[in-house]
Amino acid sequence: MTDTWIPVESVPAESAESAAVPQERRIVTAVPGPRSQELQARRTAVVSAGVSSVLPVYIERAHGAVLEDVDGNRFLDFGAGIGVTTVGHTPARVVEAATAQSRDVLHTLFTITPYEEYVRVAELLAAHTPGDFAKKSVLVNSGAEAVENGVKIARKHTGRRGVAVLDHAYHGRTNLTMAMNYKAMPYGTGFGPFAGDVYHAPSSYPYRDGLSGAEAAARTIGYLDKVVGAADLACLVVEPIQGEGGFMVYADGFLPALQDWCTANGVVMIADEIQSGMARTGAYYASEHFGWTPDLVLTAKGIAAGFPLAAVTGRAEIMDASHPGGLGGTFGGNPVACAAAIAVFETIEEEGLLAEARRIEATLTAGLERLREKYDIIGDIRGRGAMIAIELVGSGTAETSKTPNAAAVSAIVAYAAQQGVLFLSAGTWGNVLRFLPSLRMTDELIEDALGVLDDAFASVA
Numbered sequence: 001m002t003d004t005w006i007p008v009e010s011v012p013a014e015s016a017e018s019a020a021v022p023q024e025r026r027i028v029t030a031v032p033g034p035r036s037q038e039l040q041a042r043r044t045a046v047v048s049a050g051v052s053s054v055l056p057v058y059i060e061r062a063h064g065a066v067l068e069d070v071d072g073n074r075f076l077d078f079g080a081g082i083g084v085t086t087v088g089h090t091p092a093r094v095v096e097a098a099t100a101q102s103r104d105v106l107h108t109l110f111t112i113t114p115y116e117e118y119v120r121v122a123e124l125l126a127a128h129t130p131g132d133f134a135k136k137s138v139l140v141n142s143g144a145e146a147v148e149n150g151v152k153i154a155r156k157h158t159g160r161r162g163v164a165v166l167d168h169a170y171h172g173r174t175n176l177t178m179a180m181n182y183k184a185m186p187y188g189t190g191f192g193p194f195a196g197d198v199y200h201a202p203s204s205y206p207y208r209d210g211l212s213g214a215e216a217a218a219r220t221i222g223y224l225d226k227v228v229g230a231a232d233l234a235c236l237v238v239e240p241i242q243g244e245g246g247f248m249v250y251a252d253g254f255l256p257a258l259q260d261w262c263t264a265n266g267v268v269m270i271a272d273e274i275q276s277g278m279a280r281t282g283a284y285y286a287s288e289h290f291g292w293t294p295d296l297v298l299t300a301k302g303i304a305a306g307f308p309l310a311a312v313t314g315r316a317e318i319m320d321a322s323h324p325g326g327l328g329g330t331f332g333g334n335p336v337a338c339a340a341a342i343a344v345f346e347t348i349e350e351e352g353l354l355a356e357a358r359r360i361e362a363t364l365t366a367g368l369e370r371l372r373e374k375y376d377i378i379g380d381i382r383g384r385g386a387m388i389a390i391e392l393v394g395s396g397t398a399e400t401s402k403t404p405n406a407a408a409v410s411a412i413v414a415y416a417a418q419q420g421v422l423f424l425s426a427g428t429w430g431n432v433l434r435f436l437p438s439l440r441m442t443d444e445l446i447e448d449a450l451g452v453l454d455d456a457f458a459s460v461a
């Protein structure tokens, strides 16, 4: 019975292990099954239609790389709650740390009476974000809130108002971040008016624009110089690998060239590492792959294995720009979320998860290369670590060979779900299939999922 209250003291130390879900794919009912359908009917009566679900199977238990629903179906999870359960679902260290912290203190509000866990998370962020200089952090609750605070801090530091972002970017669902997104639908349409002084600069999209990093950077900088004007620009916010935009990896040299321009012009350059950070790409932060040392780094999703926590971390002199009391919020840096985050850092370190991300990249990209030889609608394979995507395009002739193929992505996602594999889509045109598993996804499970993917491609071809 899920509504039976269990006193915390009775939870055994190995609770995370005893809750373990077998690491396998298993479909025992139609998808969604009868119990999920009942819950869906209840949900429809009381949950806003504005909140939708990719796959309305209701999850009862999750562990490692597998989700188990209320009908007993088990799904290989290639979404990880959009890159949140990077260290796996219900990881033992995190569950135990959060449980222990829950007994000690649930909340005081750091801006009233502080506690050590917040300070420890800030120390870990200072140690693991790119750059060898003094760093400070502020902790908040969500990715969008981290973006908002990064912009606040950059504005206060520079005394300027302008905020620049790149085409195909995604930064959140609050009023400011809606204005920073590329895609109107579904994030912005009908929800305006939006915040002003947000500028959308051209990006780098090697598969489609054919530009070198230097050429793409010159185009971006030309726009910032002429259309915005450096004198009014507080910050340039960039995802080192774009998430919702389709796991875009920019041409080599693009990011360092933008950072050089920002530094020369007094613009704060901010890495939105909300999806790409926290070991997901085989480095703590994806910026490292591209020789980019940002001024500020935004962390969220994977930092606490599912507990809501986010951070702005960066150069101490920029982070200290705000007057005391200018930053904060009721729940920001909650003690239980901080204890979970500390355990996430320990888990990455002690269980060698950076190497696991690189293993996943090798197995997954090799399998996807094999599929590309069979299916010409796979136009591009890109990403790093456990953040890999394929861009699907038209089949056959030169004219259709780069036409975005969203229909194939939808069909493949639907087919795989029926077989017990959860894939997510992405991309400005919805034509990108992304693989964002936890770092617990074994090679055996990846090969199993690739088999399902092969069948799914055959069914669309």
Ligand SMILES: *Cc1c(COP(=O)(O)O)cnc(C)c1O
Pocket: 141, 142, 143, 144, 145, 147, 170, 171, 172, 173, 239, 243, 244, 272, 273, 274, 275, 300, 301
């Ligand atoms: C998810 C995401 C956000 C927003 O984070 P929330 O926690 O959903 O507010 C911002 N930027 C990127 C790159 C993201 O992937």
